[in-house]
Amino acid sequence: MMEDNSPKVISDKIPFYRDIRFLKVFFQILFIIGIILLAVFLYSNMLNGLSKQGTELDLTFLNSEAGFELSEGIDFDPSETFLKAFWVGIVNTLKVSILGIFCATVIGFFFGIARLSSNWLIRQIASVYVECFRNIPLVLQIVFWYAIMLVLPGVGESISLFDSIFINVQGVYLPSLEGTAGLIPWVWYLLAGIILAIIVVLGLAAYRYFFQFRELHETDRPSFISNIIFGAKWVAAPIFLAVAIVGWFLTPEVPFELLQPELQRFGFVGGMNFSPEFTALLIGLAVYTSAFIAEVVRSGIQAVVKGQREAARSVGLKESQVLRLVVIPQAIPVIVPPLTSQYLNLAKNSSLAIFIGFPDLFQVGEIMMAQTGQSIPIFAMIMVSYLIMSLTTSAFMNWYNHRITRIGR
Amino acid sequence: MENLTFTQEVKPPDTKKGPVKWLKDNLFNTWYNTILTCLALVFLFFVFRGVLTWVFTQANWQVIPANLQIFSIGPYPLEQIWRVSYVIYGLAVLLGLSAGIWNGLTRQITVVIGCLGAIILLLPFATSIREQTLIATVILAVSFAIGRNKDNWKQWVVVGWVLSFPWTMMMLHGFGADTVSTTLWGGLLLTLILAAVGIVACFPLGVLLALGRRSQLPAIKWVSTVYIETVRGVPLIAILFMGNVLLPIFMAGDFQLDKVIRAMIALTLFSAAYMAENVRGGLQAIPQGQVEAAQAVGLTYPKATLFIVLPQALRAVIPAIVGQFISLFKDTSLVAIIGLLDLLGIGRSVLGNSEWTGLQAEVFLFIALIYFIFTYAMSHVSQKIEADLGVGKH
Numbered sequence: 143m144m145e146d147n148s149p150k151v152i153s154d155k156i157p158f159y160r161d162i163r164f165l166k167v168f169f170q171i172l173f174i175i176g177i178i179l180l181a182v183f184l185y186s187n188m189l190n191g192l193s194k195q196g197t198e199l200d201l202t203f204l205n206s207e208a209g210f211e212l213s214e215g216i217d218f219d220p221s222e223t224f225l226k227a228f229w230v231g232i233v234n235t236l237k238v239s240i241l242g243i244f245c246a247t248v249i250g251f252f253f254g255i256a257r258l259s260s261n262w263l264i265r266q267i268a269s270v271y272v273e274c275f276r277n278i279p280l281v282l283q284i285v286f287w288y289a290i291m292l293v294l295p296g297v298g299e300s301i302s303l304f305d306s307i308f309i310n311v312q313g314v315y316l317p318s319l320e321g322t323a324g325l326i327p328w329v330w331y332l333l334a335g336i337i338l339a340i341i342v343v344l345g346l347a348a349y350r351y352f353f354q355f356r357e358l359h360e361t362d363r364p365s366f367i368s369n370i371i372f373g374a375k376w377v378a379a380p381i382f383l384a385v386a387i388v389g390w391f392l393t394p395e396v397p398f399e400l401l402q403p404e405l406q407r408f409g410f411v412g413g414m415n416f417s418p419e420f421t422a423l424l425i426g427l428a429v430y431t432s433a434f435i436a437e438v439v440r441s442g443i444q445a446v447v448k449g450q451r452e453a454a455r456s457v458g459l460k461e462s463q464v465l466r467l468v469v470i471p472q473a474i475p476v477i478v479p480p481l482t483s484q485y486l487n488l489a490k491n492s493s494l495a496i497f498i499g500f501p502d503l504f505q506v507g508e509i510m511m512a513q514t515g516q517s518i519p520i521f522a523m524i525m526v527s528y529l530i531m532s533l534t535t536s537a538f539m540n541w542y543n544h545r546i547t548r549i550g551r
Numbered sequence: 552m553e554n555l556t557f558t559q560e561v562k563p564p565d566t567k568k569g570p571v572k573w574l575k576d577n578l579f580n581t582w583y584n585t586i587l588t589c590l591a592l593v594f595l596f597f598v599f600r601g602v603l604t605w606v607f608t609q610a611n612w613q614v615i616p617a618n619l620q621i622f623s624i625g626p627y628p629l630e631q632i633w634r635v636s637y638v639i640y641g642l643a644v645l646l647g648l649s650a651g652i653w654n655g656l657t658r659q660i661t662v663v664i665g666c667l668g669a670i671i672l673l674l675p676f677a678t679s680i681r682e683q684t685l686i687a688t689v690i691l692a693v694s695f696a697i698g699r700n701k702d703n704w705k706q707w708v709v710v711g712w713v714l715s716f717p718w719t720m721m722m723l724h725g726f727g728a729d730t731v732s733t734t735l736w737g738g739l740l741l742t743l744i745l746a747a748v749g750i751v752a753c754f755p756l757g758v759l760l761a762l763g764r765r766s767q768l769p770a771i772k773w774v775s776t777v778y779i780e781t782v783r784g785v786p787l788i789a790i791l792f793m794g795n796v797l798l799p800i801f802m803a804g805d806f807q808l809d810k811v812i813r814a815m816i817a818l819t820l821f822s823a824a825y826m827a828e829n830v831r832g833g834l835q836a837i838p839q840g841q842v843e844a845a846q847a848v849g850l851t852y853p854k855a856t857l858f859i860v861l862p863q864a865l866r867a868v869i870p871a872i873v874g875q876f877i878s879l880f881k882d883t884s885l886v887a888i889i890g891l892l893d894l895l896g897i898g899r900s901v902l903g904n905s906e907w908t909g910l911q912a913e914v915f916l917f918i919a920l921i922y923f924i925f926t927y928a929m930s931h932v933s934q935k936i937e938a939d940l941g942v943g944k945h
Contacts, residue, residue: 173770187802261591494885521792521797
């Protein structure tokens, strides 16, 4: 009796409304219909809202005359188009982000390592730094630095560091590297060096692959790629360096010269100038992010188990070798993913420029919205720009992370 | 055994213990540490000298006490200030009761808050503020005494906490003819409300998004993923602006949400995406066996998720979640850009007053200190919770 029952239950057909396969498809379709309805609802609302405002979606404004000035960035004239203005904003965002990432990384690694110092005082200073700057909103820090920038002494009484960096109410003046007439010939030498290096490396790799290791069995033989890497490391790099150095002296003029900012009647001339807005934003972004990077670095180094250090010491490695050969290679794969997200945060946070009037991508977008009333397409442009930045950075970092984990493990 | 007693009897020489030993071990153990210590001392000397000179001789701190009320509640009308007091009293009752019932962390937090109240009493604040602080502190102490060992009140207190949220909002806004428009909310009050709403609302939304992203149904998975990645890819300020500029276009008819609500929505939608990623990290740490075991004992998907997976997943990511709350709290300062008078916005409007121009550094440092106290307390509590739950020790 019992044996008869169980197969009967299984053979019973499940009604479709309890069939999990059917339900899965059904709910997904329902969900998608819901999303589509929401989109349609929003779209019709948008058309209504736009007609009430008396505007239409229209992208032609991008090619019309902007009519506003931008305080900094690549040269821009009010008679140029909105599209060009937007591009200036993008370049400004990239500029402050890249410089900010560089500074934040340097400061962050410094304080991250300092937090692990064997010196108690250094450890305390580093943790006070981290706790202070991590726990205060970034925007507050930026407006604070900007307020400081605006009460600096005037041009005449600039604070000068080493007689080459000048800080005053107009911003920071730095010496800059400028190419001279010798730059172009030198670039040709460099190109020649690269071509020469490539030829030599390919030849060497082919020689090693086809002649030197010919007797070895296929599986023991170093691959062609690893031969190229070997050549690049031991032959190409020295060749390239040699050509670059020889070329430096062969050119009629030294390719670069250092331009010092000099105080003249109407302010400083020569060198690089960071405006107060740019400087405040850069300091704010770099300091704030560096506090987070310090934490990332600290936890990354601490993630390397103590036994690894002890083992490395016990086989007789020096303290510097322990760090270079054992700790850092294992810490880097732990550090890179959160480091990436800090870089992305910094790039996104650069939009806080709007608080102090630095014309980054977001602020230019906002001006454009105010001028044209085309808020929807401009918002789309802003979002897409940020998304492209985020996605490319994270793609690059994923690739790097992948590579480093393969080598590390 | 004999060896052990022998070693215990030998006392270390004086140079091997006490402050001298500590100094030697921690500051002067190698020649480069000695140099570093000296450099750090010189550095600290100059920093302290500079900062202290500025704080005590150059800075004009008049602006802080003169505007204390504006900093705390913004343009909230004075004759309605009893609403704020009642909210604080209500929260004090709940906190006191909780501290009585649950010992441990809750009690510690309450004691700290009570001490803060006592400190405010001693400081030269306006009489009305001190009066209200006194009442709140007394209420806190009394309800603590009442709540002691009343274990059977637990569920009621939890219900009270849940209800405290709508109660607070209704109290502050008022009902009927006698209302305080949200445009008059400001200062620390607005900052705290924005943060509280964001924290309370983004949490469930984030959990749902995380579950959605881990779902086996492709449609739900893709929609969640696209939402999370898009929101995480753009700055918060863009989303706040969108709430401010675009939302009115997308709203049906003449119905319009006010600015504070729009800012709340933007903050919530933004944090939810980050919350989802934190929760997803926790979900990934749960072994598949847990889900299978739950299915084996006949739990449905919602039950297995609610009772088996989520409690473990959330516990594993408490530090990340609190970190997210902290950054949400800091992010509320961005609402100043859409014209709300939160702590930063009110600071800027105080600076706009001709009486106080040029005092940027003082005002911003004061605001920074307030933010710092809150965020530092939050991260301290999170470390405590972590230690109490023994995260990472199992």
